[in-house]
Amino acid sequence: MDSNIAPSQPSVPTVVSPPMLQNEPPAIAARTVNVFYGEKHALKDVTIDIYRRQVTAFIGPSGCGKSTFLRCFNRMNDIIETCRVTGRITLDGGDIYDPRLDVVQLRARVGMVFQKPNPFPKSIYDNIAYGPRIHGLTTSRKELDNVVEQSLRRAALWDEVKDRLSEPGTALSGGQQQRLCIARAIAVSPDVILMDEPCSALDPIATAKIEELMDELRQDYTIIIVTHSMQQAARVSQRTAFFHLGELVEVGPTEEIFTRPQDKRTQDYITGRFG
Amino acid sequence: MMQPLHAPPNEAGVSALPRRVAESMMPTEERIGSRHTDAAAEARLRARYAAQRRFKAYGVLAIGVAIGALLWLLITLLSNGVTAFVQTNLRLAITFDPAVVDPQGNQSPESLAQGDFGRVIRDALRQRFPDAQGRVAVRNLLALLSSGAEFELRDRVIADPSMIGTTQPVWVLASSDVDMFRKGFFEKAADGGAGGRLNAQQVAWIEELAASGDLALQWNRLFFKAGDSRDPELVGVLGGVLGSFFTLFVCLVLAFPFGVAAAIYLEEFAPKNRFTDIIEVNINNLAAVPSIIFGLLGLAVFLNFFGMPRSAPLVGGIVLALMSLPTIIIASRAALRAVPPSIREAAYGLGASKMQVVLHHVLPLGLPGMLTGSIIAMAQALGETAPLLMIGMVAFIVDIPQGLTSSATALPVQIFMWADNPERGFVEKTSAAIIVLLAFLLTMNAIAIFLRKKFERRW
Numbered sequence: 001m002d003s004n005i006a007p008s009q010p011s012v013p014t015v016v017s018p019p020m021l022q023n024e025p026p027a028i029a030a031r032t033v034n035v036f037y038g039e040k041h042a043l044k045d046v047t048i049d050i051y052r053r054q055v056t057a058f059i060g061p062s063g064c065g066k067s068t069f070l071r072c073f074n075r076m077n078d079i080i081e082t083c084r085v086t087g088r089i090t091l092d093g094g095d096i097y098d099p100r101l102d103v104v105q106l107r108a109r110v111g112m113v114f115q116k117p118n119p120f121p122k123s124i125y126d127n128i129a130y131g132p133r134i135h136g137l138t139t140s141r142k143e144l145d146n147v148v149e150q151s152l153r154r155a156a157l158w159d160e161v162k163d164r165l166s167e168p169g170t171a172l173s174g175g176q177q178q179r180l181c182i183a184r185a186i187a188v189s190p191d192v193i194l195m196d197e198p199c200s201a202l203d204p205i206a207t208a209k210i211e212e213l214m215d216e217l218r219q220d221y222t223i224i225i226v227t228h229s230m231q232q233a234a235r236v237s238q239r240t241a242f243f244h245l246g247e248l249v250e251v252g253p254t255e256e257i258f259t260r261p262q263d264k265r266t267q268d269y270i271t272g273r274f275g
Numbered sequence: 276m277m278q279p280l281h282a283p284p285n286e287a288g289v290s291a292l293p294r295r296v297a298e299s300m301m302p303t304e305e306r307i308g309s310r311h312t313d314a315a316a317e318a319r320l321r322a323r324y325a326a327q328r329r330f331k332a333y334g335v336l337a338i339g340v341a342i343g344a345l346l347w348l349l350i351t352l353l354s355n356g357v358t359a360f361v362q363t364n365l366r367l368a369i370t371f372d373p374a375v376v377d378p379q380g381n382q383s384p385e386s387l388a389q390g391d392f393g394r395v396i397r398d399a400l401r402q403r404f405p406d407a408q409g410r411v412a413v414r415n416l417l418a419l420l421s422s423g424a425e426f427e428l429r430d431r432v433i434a435d436p437s438m439i440g441t442t443q444p445v446w447v448l449a450s451s452d453v454d455m456f457r458k459g460f461f462e463k464a465a466d467g468g469a470g471g472r473l474n475a476q477q478v479a480w481i482e483e484l485a486a487s488g489d490l491a492l493q494w495n496r497l498f499f500k501a502g503d504s505r506d507p508e509l510v511g512v513l514g515g516v517l518g519s520f521f522t523l524f525v526c527l528v529l530a531f532p533f534g535v536a537a538a539i540y541l542e543e544f545a546p547k548n549r550f551t552d553i554i555e556v557n558i559n560n561l562a563a564v565p566s567i568i569f570g571l572l573g574l575a576v577f578l579n580f581f582g583m584p585r586s587a588p589l590v591g592g593i594v595l596a597l598m599s600l601p602t603i604i605i606a607s608r609a610a611l612r613a614v615p616p617s618i619r620e621a622a623y624g625l626g627a628s629k630m631q632v633v634l635h636h637v638l639p640l641g642l643p644g645m646l647t648g649s650i651i652a653m654a655q656a657l658g659e660t661a662p663l664l665m666i667g668m669v670a671f672i673v674d675i676p677q678g679l680t681s682s683a684t685a686l687p688v689q690i691f692m693w694a695d696n697p698e699r700g701f702v703e704k705t706s707a708a709i710i711v712l713l714a715f716l717l718t719m720n721a722i723a724i725f726l727r728k729k730f731e732r733r734w
Contacts, residue, residue, distance in 0.1 A: 081547060107626035118617035131625040
């Protein structure tokens with residue numbers, strides 16, 4: 001099967017042209033963000049607003065810094081020792097790089113789904129229950145059962161796994177594993193979900209399911225997705241940001257980026273002239 | 276042989292290519308197929324497969340040599356050592372004269388402990404062979420008995436005092452020379468003697484006993500419940516086994532937690548800077564330090580400075596723990612590093628703190644590897660002799676060690692000491708002790724594999 005072929009229109013978004021709630025303050029505001037890996041200047045003066053209940057797509061050629069930028073929002077870059085972030089990123093008005101802010105709390109508010117499905121080598125149930133457990137979100141077993149079920153339902157996985165919750169999460173198929181990871185992120189009830197190329201390891205059918213899911217989830221969550229597939233960005237996102245060589249070249253409503261790009265580099269990229 | 280398998284794409288033209296390849300690239304009518312199907316290509320292919328076959332043959336050869344050497348070792352050990360598990364005993368009609376074996380006349384253990392059981396055995400043997408007259412002949416006759424026979428008989432009577440006053444056939448331990456003759460290690464000489472240790476008269480007595488069924492090989496219980504001895508027929512491995520057990524217990528209790536804790540800190544928490552680099556280099560160097568140096572350290576620090584007891588498993592365990600620590604730390608760090616980063620990321624992404632990531636995810640996944648590393652270190656420690664020599668665990672110790680501070684020796688040291696003894700009887704005992712050591716080792720590895728599987732199944 002040729003995975004380059006786009007899935008046959010999984011779901012036409014119900015809202016074709018989303019209302020741009022520009023009056024509402026942005027969920028995330030990044031101002032002149034720079035990221036360095038040692039000497040390497042990976043991200044240069046990026047300023048962007050991310051709006052609530054929308055899917056924002058980051059596109060651009062490999063090594064353009066879009067994943068690096070995504071990882072700034074939940075401070076995953078902290079794990080990398082040589083990494084240094086300057087500038088200011090606020091989540092609901094609060095600076096997330098404030099030294100007084102607890103990174104554990106931040107990551108509870110900003111969930112993440114990774115490129116490769118990475119379920120814990122535990123049961124399906126324990127995978128979902130892990131987040132609520134470590135954050136102490138539930139007080140009884142019944143409540144936890146409920147959170148697990150709701151999270152799996154929201155991730156459209158409940159019907160497939162409800163009879164085998166005690167089986168290891170790693171025994172699921174790739175697409176199911178990725179939905180399990182999404183359910184795991186939802187279980188903590190975050191405000192924002194970051195997705196780092198969530199479909200790059202999946203076949204078109206699994207991809208279609210995830211895309212459908214994203215479209216539903218954006219009713220409640222702010223979603224940021226990094227993707228290599230421009231068709232995917234066009235299908236799932238309401239706003240698109242194009243990155244090139246560590247710079248944010250252009251950001252705007254997805255339709256405009258794909259139909260009337262302002263920058264020559266954006267135009268070249270989306271028409272396939274480089275990247 | 277430096278023919279390239281593929282002609283590199285070269286704009287300079289075919290002249291830069293090897294002649295054969297260049298020819299095959301020429302578009303000629305006669306040639307059918309591509310340059311991957313002509314004779315030259317087939318020759319290249321054959322060469323490639325031949326190289327592969329040779330490579331495989333080297334591997335098979337290496338494994339064959341290894342298996343052969345191992346089999347040779349095991350067969351030699353077994354054939355030398357298996358006879359040590361049986362021991363020659365004599366059956367004598369012993370009269371338990373109360374006046375001799377029970378001086379106080381109350382059959383109490385205290386009274387029996389003062390009894391002269393050696394005399395009743397000697398009397399029984401002299402009665403069996405009344406032809407032995409004169410000092411020399413009697414001495415030769417009594418040399419057939421083991422000097423330890425009386426103690427074993429006394430223990431039996433203490434356990435069952437009803438034997439006192441009766442006469443009954445009892446199996447008693449024969450001397451090592453009789454044992455060696457019975458097992459066929461002594462060749463008969465022209466004068467009727469054997470092995471240079473038994474004279475013609477003694478051989479005749481032994482053969483008479485054997486003919487009447489009063490001389491037999493029986494399971495050697497003593498070997499598993501005794502300590503060291505000067506007489507080969509009386510030695511046992513229990514002292515060495517328990518010494519090794521206590522030593523390894525101390526070693527494991529100290530080295531495993533410290534090693535794992537150090538590995539976790541260095542791998543997960545420690546900042547990467549010059550200081551931790553120096554620590555890492557030194558740990559790697561320590562793993563290569565000869566073990567006798569650790570023995571010297573134990574002698575200087577634990578015995579001389581802290582005044583700990585000499586020959587004690589406690590000190591031996593501490594010294595071996597120091598020796599195994601680097602191995603355990605290195606293996607544990609490797610096991611932690613092998614945990615996929617995606618699992619860490621998943622846990623961090625959910626808001627787990629560093630300690631939660633380590634305790635909930637990294638450590639359980641790394642534990643099987645850590646156990647493997649630790650068991651290798653323990654196996655090394657089990658076989659270690661040199662550091663134990665320095666702290667006095669090489670002494671001749673008859674008593675079975677009772678605890679961590681009682682004097683003890685270790686199995687490999689015991690083997691070393693027995694191998695040093697000149698008596699023929701020690702040859703089979705040495706091999707048998709090696710078999711016990713290997714069994715000890717296999718048991719340890721089996722436990723480790725069991726634990727490993729158990730933890731792996733959970734995850």
